[in-house]
Amino acid sequence: xxxxxTFKNQLEDIIQHAKExxxxxxxxxxxxxMLDPVKVEVYDTMMAVxxxxxxxxxxxxxxxxxxxxxxxxxxxxxxxxxxxLNLNPVVDSDQxxxxxxxxxxxxxxxxxxxxxxxxESAKVMIxxxxxxxxxxxxxxxxxxxxxxxxxxxxxxxxxxxxxELNTRLEAIEKDKEAExxxx
Numbered sequence: 227x228x229x230x231x232t233f234k235n236q237l238e239d240i241i242q243h244a245k246e247x248x249x250x251x252x253x254x255x256x257x258x259x260m261l262d263p264v265k266v267e268v269y270d271t272m273m274a275v276x277x278x279x280x281x282x283x284x285x286x287x288x289x290x291x292x293x294x295x296x297x298x299x300x301x302x303x304x305x306x307x308x309x310x311l312n313l314n315p316v317v318d319s320d321q322x323x324x325x326x327x328x329x330x331x332x333x334x335x336x337x338x339x340x341x342x343x344x345x346e347s348a349k350v351m352i353x354x355x356x357x358x359x360x361x362x363x364x365x366x367x368x369x370x371x372x373x374x375x376x377x378x379x380x381x382x383x384x385x386x387x388x389x390e391l392n393t394r395l396e397a398i399e400k401d402k403e404a405e406x407x408x409x
Contacts, residue, residue: 228380244348266305291322
């Protein structure tokens with residue numbers, strides 16, 4: 227019998243990676259997680275914005291960053307500019323404000339294309355994991371105590387797990403697409 231716990235963990239890691247990957251696709255709504263990819267060089271090290279400041283979203287199209295140390299405000303601003311997130315930070319005395327402009331229909335459609343690419347990438351990872359697991363199951367055939375029926379049963383269970391995961395990915399894609407296209 228094949229040990230499916232490792233395979234299930236691998237599949238969960240793929241789902242988690244896909245969720246993190248698509249979370250970078252921004253809707254027209256401001257979220258704190260939009261700044262997750264931003265790294266700021268301070269104190270001779272690279273740090274995340276939320277490690278240097280209080281980040282909040284007072285309304286749906288505004289992010290406010292209030293650094294705990296006012297000496298790092300310029301570093302945070304530069305880090306946001308370098309992040310290629312197409313955000314325009316504005317320093318306002320002791321804080322940074324980022325206004326999130328509404329997305330155009332064309333930009334929303336572009337985001338949906340990126341979403342589909344990211345989901346397809348996750349599906350490729352799933353297929354590769356399935357191939358590796360199937361090869362391990364096939365290699366077990368002929369070993370002591372492993373019948374041909376055991377191999378067929380394990381492959382059927384493997385296919386069932388992969389199908390369930392693909393269904394979850396399609397649901398995640400559908401929800402994110404609806405979120406991206408909502409005005």
